[in-house]
Structures are given as C-alpha cells and as structure tokens.
Amino acid sequence: MTIAPDTARREPAQYKAMREALESLDDTAPGKFEITREGIVHDMMSPGRPHELTAALISRRMEKVMPDDLLAHTGTPDVEDAPEGVMRHPDVVVVALADMEGEGPFDPRTLLAVIEVVSRSNPDNDWVGKMRDYPLLGIPVYAVFDPRTGTGAVMSDIHRTPGGPRYATRRDFLYGEDVTIAHWTISTDGLPRYEDAGE
Structure with a gap:
C-alpha cells in the first residue's frame, strides 16, 4: 500500500521528516516501510518463509559463482539516496566487501545489482515502483x-x-532456467512457489 503520495521531487526537509517518522514506527508497526518517489510504501505483511527461502537460495547461488571479494547480501541496511528522496530495502544486494564497511545505509552507486523476491501482498512494489526507482538510483542491474x-x-x-x-534491456525467464544477473549465471531450479493459502 502506498501512502502520502508525492510524485514531485521533494524538499530535503520533507524527506527528513518522512525518514524520522518511519524510524519512530520501526519497532511498533508490522511489516516494512520504504520511501519512494511516490511517497511511503507500507508492506503490511512481513515476508513469509517461501519469500525468505527464495532470497537465501539466490544469495547462496550467487556467492558460489562470484569472486570472494563480493557478497550477495540479504538483510539490512537499507539503500538510500537522500537527494532523490528514496529509501528502499532490497531482498538481496550484490556489493563489494569493502563497501559493507562503515555505518548507515548503502550508497546505491556502490551496488553491482539488486535482487527482489516479489511479495504476494504488494507485487506492484517490485514490478512497478522499484522498476522506476532503481534506475533513478543508478543501480545497474535489477x-x-x-x-x-x-x-x-x-x-x-x-x-x-x-x-x-x-x-532499456529486459530479459524474462521461467523458474527452472538458468538466469544471468550482471556477470554471474545461476540456476533457478527448486526455488519455492507461493501456495494458494498465502506467502
């Protein structure tokens, strides 16, 4: 669900206020909050096991084929570009070990790729919103x-x-096929699917 829609480039004070509001909600409200070009996105459902297992399997498969100085990292921190007024929380980021050092959110310009597992409760966030925001942030592969x-x-x-x-380029794939993400090819065999009962 998107709240506080705002398609214009926001002022730094607006973004700061939105950021502070989300920080105050972090431990009290369920789900996940992100700040997009259109406003605040709240995915009310926390990711379920099939979602998290998919992210973990992709991370493991990527790390098996990447050099040792790179990670396919799951978890925190967020990816943030304050001047653009965007803060996202990807499922997997491909990043150099050296760029994991320090404090605060990831600078999107340090990321080699971002990988998202579509949420059952809010698929447009991944297929529409992040499709718009990630090239804006300069993330080369999504x-x-x-x-x-x-x-x-x-x-x-x-x-x-x-x-x-x-x-400019989109390559579609089916589960069961090999997929190339940036310079690395992994199998999609055995990735879980959502069941009708829920994520």
Missing part, C-alpha cells in the same frame, strides 16, 4: 523473482527517457 508465477526478469542498461532514467 533482477525480479516472482514466486506467484514462477517467472522473473533481469533489467539492465539504464538510459534517459522523458519520464526519467529507465532500464
């Missing part, structure tokens, strides 16, 4: 895995459009 349908896509090649930066 991969989406959708356990609802057993499909996914890898986006790359950021280019300028009248509506802002967008990915």
